[in-house]
Amino acid sequence: MLDLAILGLLFEQEMHGYEIRRRLRDELGLFANISFGSLYPALSRLERSGAVTVTESGGSATMSIPATGSLSGERAGLRARRSGTTLGTKRSRKVYRITDQGRTLFEQLLEGEEPAGADDARSFGLRLAFARYLAPSARLALLERRRAQLTRRLATDRVRASGERLDVYTRSLVEHSTESTEHDIEWLDRLIEAERQKQATARTEVTRTSDSTDLGDPLSGGAMTSTSPSGSS
Amino acid sequence: MLDLAILGLLFEQEMHGYEIRRRLRDELGLFANISFGSLYPALSRLERSGAVTVTESGGSATMSIPATGSLSGERAGLRARRSGTTLGTKRSRKVYRITDQGRTLFEQLLEGEEPAGADDARSFGLRLAFARYLAPSARLALLERRRAQLTRRLATDRVRASGERLDVYTRSLVEHSTESTEHDIEWLDRLIEAERQKQATARTEVTRTSDSTDLGDPLSGGAMTSTSPSGSS
DNA sequence: GTTTCGATGTATCAATCCGATACATCGATA
């Protein structure tokens, strides 16, 4: 979940941890205040699995990681920075760069089924924020999966609202929740419609190209059309 | 967080774990599918802290807990039920009952400051679902705290929306999020207005009673007026 | 000039929550 967000940000440019947090907060809006207690362990996970590489910025040249500990000793890195790397350059920071393996993982996570669980809104919002990396058909599938999910929720919400034994506040809560879900579905319908439109015009313009199936490289198709703002809202 | 939900449900009647989950899902709607991996540990916590007492239903009389382990051995309870309590009565279930200490804790949690963090919507929704247990002034304060919270969010969202460098999908996401927040604020304004109205009429009807400050027993005042539905939505 | 303060930057910890899984019983239906 958080891995997807990190890889998505690193997809276009390398970054250090603090900036990942900042851009998650300022640009995405999801993860209003992502905790460092999740961010740094997530970066460690991704590094261990080979999805990203880390470069210790603090020297002048592109020196590789000084191999001292790096994850064996918890506070070893701190000592090392205090004693050795205080050569008056810049502040010590770790710059993360995505690998080819990381790109593959990113695409798998992005296309994979989203969890139906508690914070589905976050999960969907995150995927939508990176929807430009999806193939048009996968993008449409994402929107329609979300629509179906909200429709199911609406059904159960209506059942709950018809359950009489609710006090004023709980009832207002359920009713407002229902309205919000309806609002979300209308928004999704607009997105789906715009997406269908875009795909139709793209098909007639190109007439016929490498369009057989949506498999293969999920990039190329989606990233190109993302810079053409046509819709209104 | 979950403790508040559990204590709120147990406030009116005793229940066993499975039913707590069911009512959390069917009535509140929050905690769409609360996990047993959080529910049972939470019940254990509450029992350890003395907020609830547990009664092993499975015998005919109101026998107390058989004192065997109860939390020393992890799988001891399972063995005990298999060997000893298979006396052909009912299914083994643990009925939880709130204590006076638990009621005090519930009121503290309900009136306490809600976290400004990630899932503030859940936190607020949960408190609103139990708002009938709050004193009128505390109820109003809850609504206005939430309103201020959403107003702050709206401000940062607008800043984010004015940041140009957003692709189509992210921009749509931010705009929809802003609209939803505005919708929420309008809803809160209706609730606040209704609450003010209710308090005003209550004051003129009673003319003068034990109304000095809202301290003391948070019950009594709130629970009485909850059964008088006057507003529309 | 120096102290203080807030932003930048990395990192850990305890507590909590979730999803998956296991096990067992009950009632109904095949």
Place this chain on the structure above:
DNA sequence: TATCGATGTATCGGATTGATACATCGAAAC
């Protein structure tokens, strides 16, 4: 009588949070 789904309690690993710690840098205050 076998099977299946609902009921019921429980644990485990993994992910996330909020709090906290520590350190450096630039600028404003004194």
